[in-house]
Amino acid sequence: MNLSEKMKRDWDRRAQHHARFWIATEDYHSEKIFTRSGEATAHSLLRKLHGRHARSWRVMDIGCGIGRVLKPLAPYFTELIGVDVSSEMIAQSKIWLAEHPNIATHETSGVDLQDFPDHYFDLVYSYVAFQHMPRPVFECYLKEVHRILKPHGYFLFQLPLGPFLDTCAEDTIGIRRYTVLELCEKLHRNGFLMNLASPYSTKDLTQAQDHDFIMTINNEKNFALPAGKSTSLECFELGPISDAFSSFELQMYSHFADRRFAEGQTQEAIKTLQILVEHNPHHLSGWLHLATLFVETGQIHQALSTLSKLKSLHPRYEKAHHTFQQLLTKFSSTSVDPVESACSL
Numbered sequence: 001m002n003l004s005e006k007m008k009r010d011w012d013r014r015a016q017h018h019a020r021f022w023i024a025t026e027d028y029h030s031e032k033i034f035t036r037s038g039e040a041t042a043h044s045l046l047r048k049l050h051g052r053h054a055r056s057w058r059v060m061d062i063g064c065g066i067g068r069v070l071k072p073l074a075p076y077f078t079e080l081i082g083v084d085v086s087s088e089m090i091a092q093s094k095i096w097l098a099e100h101p102n103i104a105t106h107e108t109s110g111v112d113l114q115d116f117p118d119h120y121f122d123l124v125y126s127y128v129a130f131q132h133m134p135r136p137v138f139e140c141y142l143k144e145v146h147r148i149l150k151p152h153g154y155f156l157f158q159l160p161l162g163p164f165l166d167t168c169a170e171d172t173i174g175i176r177r178y179t180v181l182e183l184c185e186k187l188h189r190n191g192f193l194m195n196l197a198s199p200y201s202t203k204d205l206t207q208a209q210d211h212d213f214i215m216t217i218n219n220e221k222n223f224a225l226p227a228g229k230s231t232s233l234e235c236f237e238l239g240p241i242s243d244a245f246s247s248f249e250l251q252m253y254s255h256f257a258d259r260r261f262a263e264g265q266t267q268e269a270i271k272t273l274q275i276l277v278e279h280n281p282h283h284l285s286g287w288l289h290l291a292t293l294f295v296e297t298g299q300i301h302q303a304l305s306t307l308s309k310l311k312s313l314h315p316r317y318e319k320a321h322h323t324f325q326q327l328l329t330k331f332s333s334t335s336v337d338p339v340e341s342a343c344s345l
């Protein structure tokens with residue numbers, strides 16, 4: 001499997017689970033809240049441009065998700081294009097953006113923008129997307145953005161800055177943080193004008209907050225690409241990889257399940273924990289949590305079945321045997337036939 005396939009698989013799974021949650025973790029509860037968060041991001045983008053933008057501009061959003069930010073920008077620009085590695089995000093974007101004929105969205109490889117011509121766009125932006133990508137992928141995008149932007153075109157993007165932070169290549173959700181020096185070098189190397197004294201940056205980069213847009217401008221001069229570098233997908237071959245989630249992703253799924261349960265959305269919490277244990281069969285507390293939710297919703301057969309699977313996967317996990325027996329005993333005097341339940345496990 002290569003990195004493009006891994007990013008597609010992971011982001012498709014997240015989009016199928018609950019696209020709004022994986023896009024805007026704090027603002028996913030309702031379409032109204034989600035819409036407002038998109039408006040806030042769009043306005044911070046426009047503010048950063050200080051009125052330099054024009055209605056005639058062609059605009060691209062990299063990692064657009066379902067189009068949270070594209071939608072409120074529709075009245076400001078002639079043509080907007082969103083790209084995303086996930087076919088599922090793109091499918092949902094078609095519904096979210098159905099009323100905006102000047103916005104088009106496309107699934108892309110996740111490492112290049114080969115379907116788009118040179119010097120076509122006036123503005124390219126990206127929000128809470130680069131922070132999840134492995135560093136080499138971010139650098140591929142820098143090269144591509146330089147190519148598709150017009151000379152002097154604007155490139156605005158969000159990226160956490162501060163002490164260096166990285167995670168392994170196959171982690172498609174963990175946060176990467178860049179030092180100011182590292183970012184400036186990468187931008188410079190790939191043809192962008194950006195330094196701390198740049199007239200185009202309204203704020204010293206060292207003070208930028210994790211969710212601020214960073215503004216840079218395409219250098220009209222030619223530049224030499226670093227020798228021997230290629231964006232071919234062969235560069236991103238990962239070999240066999242496990243289905244298990246990273247610890248950050250595990251936390252996110254658990255967090256979602258807890259919140260949905262607290263909000264009375266128990267079936268959603270159950271569905272989430274089922275995904276979690278399917279991908280992480282060694283997550284013992286996930287199995288127990290799932291069994292507990294089945295009991296709390298009166299689904300005793302499912303609770304017993306869950307505990308039975310846990311016992312067979314982890315025969316030495318005493319708590320699973322103990323809880324299973326407790327449940328059998330407790331429900332043996334009720335209308336549920338525990339023997340039948342146990343036999344069907």
Ligand SMILES: C[S@@+](CC[C@H](N)C(=O)[O-])C[C@H]1O[C@@H](n2cnc3c(N)ncnc32)[C@H](O)[C@@H]1O
Nearest residue numbers: 011023063064065068084085086089110127129
């Ligand atoms: C946290 S969401 C943010 C979506 C959107 N930018 C927003 O602010 O509403 C991250 C998005 O980036 C996309 N993504 C992740 N890696 C990508 C890649 N390598 N190329 C393109 N899109 C990517 C995901 O599919 C997901 O839709």
